[in-house]
Amino acid sequence: MRESRLAGFRTLLYKEVLRFWKVAFQTVLAPVINAMLFLLIFSHVLDRHVTVYGDIAYTAFLVPGLVMMSLLQNAFANSSSSLIQSKITGNIIFVLLPPLSYREFYAAYVIASMLRGLFVGAGVLLVSIPFVDLSIAAPGWALAFALMGSAILASLGVIAGIWADKFDQLAGFQNFLIMPLTMLSGVFYSLHSLPQLWQDVSHANPFFFMIDGFRYGFFGQSDVSPWLSLGVVSVCLMLLAALTLAMLARGYKLRA
Amino acid sequence: MSLPAIRIVSATKRYGSVQALAGVDLEVDRGEFFGLLGPNGAGKTTLISALSGLVRADSGTLEVMGHDVVSDYRNARRKLGVVPQELVFDPFFTVRELLRIQSGYFGIRHNDDWIDEILASLDLTAKAGANMRMLSGGMKRRVLVAQALVHRPPVIVLDEPTAGVDVELRQGLWQFIRKLNRDGHTIVLTTHYLEEAEALCGRIAMLKAGRVVALDTTANLLRRFAAHSLRVRLERPEIAGRLGATLAEGGWAEFALDTYDEVEPTLARLREAGGRIVEMQLGEADLERVFVEVMHDA
Incomplete structure (x- = not known):
């Protein structure tokens, strides 16, 4: 028997990864197939009619958006579903009884969810290869937005999973907040194709900056400056991380 | 100390x-x-x-x-090891996986020797590779005990x-x-x-x-609280009531006694009062009676 200071955190991270990996058909493969269907339909309908940023084919434009959308949605789904299932079935006590700090708790749930998001995102990118000629102009930018976007949604998932007392409330959070914000964030269109009013409204949606910044990593072009996107996304991440950590430190709904 | x-x-x-x-x-x-x-x-x-x-x-x-x-x-x-009241389990894992994970939460790696010992003690060795969903209620209860013990x-x-x-x-x-x-x-x-x-x-x-x-x-x-008791069923139970007994259903009356030495004088008092005994039992004090009395008095 050997004791290690970080073993608690590592074990929770391992357990959370193993949890989604054991049902990878549902947690990784299914969202990849969904994204592929979007790609098939939209590319078939629009590819010959629409170009973006001058000469970029619509399908090529769509791929980074789909990758990021899938990544974000799955990062959220992982932490939120894991927590609410554990709360409702009662097995959350196995995580609450050991000597894990709230920071370790946060880090393990968020990193595991980021990994699921990144797996799904990579999967979507992989299956897109036969459909589109795509190069990554600035991989550092793409990676930065993928990491920060998944961390934001994973944190939101922790908040939703802790806050919700039943699956219905979590579904509300997902369907009335996460889904509209992702779908209306420029996944399927360039902001410049919208009327001015909706362009202004889109600037209030942090998901737009995540996707626009990620897309910059592929084309070296985006609707707004990647630095602006980086600033907005960084502030969002810091605020959400602080809020989640404060909830966990207080024991909100977990250690009542 | x-x-x-x-x-x-x-x-x-x-x-x-x-x-x-x-x-x-x-x-x-x-x-x-x-x-x-x-x-x-x-x-x-x-x-x-x-x-x-x-x-x-x-x-x-x-x-x-x-x-x-x-x-x-x-x-x-x-x-501290806690065995919770509710029969909770994580449906994603096998018994051994759960015990390894629980050890890890407590910072313990390579704990298989102790895990094997607990599994053997709780008669769970044959179920080590089984998913938690496949176990009976009693087996799940034993796994809960095992989980509480992994960190000794x-x-x-x-x-x-x-x-x-x-x-x-x-x-x-x-x-x-x-x-x-x-x-x-x-x-x-x-x-x-x-x-x-x-x-x-x-x-x-x-x-x-x-x-x-x-x-x-x-x-x-x-x-x-009432070390012993003498229970009697009388033709006229009210006689026992007058002598300080607690009356129960079916004509039964119960005398609380500190020692068995009090049995004979109690029976004598009953006889003198005209009580005719139909049935009789001697009882040891038990925690249930103590519990009832404590809860009643508190």
């Missing part, structure tokens, strides 16, 4: 309008087999939850082996561990828990089966409405 295994000073906890703990003071010595009894809603589970960090007490001090459960929670939780805690709290468990498993479980106690583990037990508490616990605390209303050794509690 060594610190107690558990020390609770003025612990309070309120849920809305319900005062779950109303200033609990309690000490459990190392190596004790301690019973925590009380009716539903008395505060037993809240007290255990506060001790294990599952809820936060509003005020007071709670320590496990000298470690404060809030300011020194890491050490306090390392010293010196203090083990069992919150109604035999609720809904068949006789064979119950006996096996108590045999194992007794062995742990003999090996030096402090055991704290809550149960509604009072005969279990009477047989196992050296000391007992009774809770009512969030307060400790009785705290003594089991032997003293049994002595303090």
Whole structure:
């Protein structure tokens, strides 16, 4: 028997990864197939009619958006579903009884969810290869937005999973907040194709900056400056991380 | 002198309008087999939850082996193993995976030797590779015990561990828990089966409405409240009533006695009063009667 200071955190991270990996058909493969269907339909309908940023084919434009959308949605789904299932079935006590700090708790749930998001995102990118000629102009930018976007949604998932007392409330959070914000964030269109009013409204949606910044990593072009996107996304991440950590430190709904 | 295994000073906890703990003071010595009894809603589970960090007490001090459960929670939780009341499990994993994961949470890696020992002791070796969903209720209960033991805690709290468990498993479980106690583990037990508490616990605390209303050794509690009883069924039970007996259904009357020496004088008084005995029983005091009296008086 050997004791290690970080073993608690590592074990929770391992357990959370193993949890989604054991049902990878549902947690990784299914969202990849969904994204592929979007790609098939939209590319078939629009590819010959629409170009973006001058000469970029619509399908090529769509791929980074789909990758990021899938990544974000799955990062959220992982932490939120894991927590609410554990709360409702009662097995959350196995995580609450050991000597894990709230920071370790946060880090393990968020990193595991980021990994699921990144797996799904990579999967979507992989299956897109036969459909589109795509190069990554600035991989550092793409990676930065993928990491920060998944961390934001994973944190939101922790908040939703802790806050919700039943699956219905979590579904509300997902369907009335996460889904509209992702779908209306420029996944399927360039902001410049919208009327001015909706362009202004889109600037209030942090998901737009995540996707626009990620897309910059592929084309070296985006609707707004990647630095602006980086600033907005960084502030969002810091605020959400602080809020989640404060909830966990207080024991909100977990250690009542 | 060594610190107690558990020390609770003025612990309070309120849920809305319900005062779950109303200033609990309690000490459990190392190596004790301690019973925590009380009716539903008395505060037993809240007290255990506060001790294990599952809820936060509003005020007071709670320590496990000298470690404060809030300011020194890491050490306090390392010293404590809790078997929860609810039959909870994680459906994604096998028994062995769960025990390895639980060991890891406590910072312990490469714990398979001890895990194998626990599995063997709880007769779970054959189920080590089975998914939790495939186990019977009794098996799941044993896994809960195993999970509480993976980090070799010196203090083990069992919150109604035999609720809904068949006789064979119950006996096996108590045999194992007794062995742990003999090996030096402090055991704290809550149960509604009072005969279990009477047989196992050296000391007992009774809770009512969030307060400790009785705290003594089991032997003293049994002595303090009506050590023996004489039950008689009379043709005219009201005669016994006039002599201070408690009347029950079916013409039965019960005299509380401190010693068996009081049997003969009591029967003599009954005879003198004209009482004709139809049936008679002598009874030992049991914890159930003590419990009823304590709860009635508190």
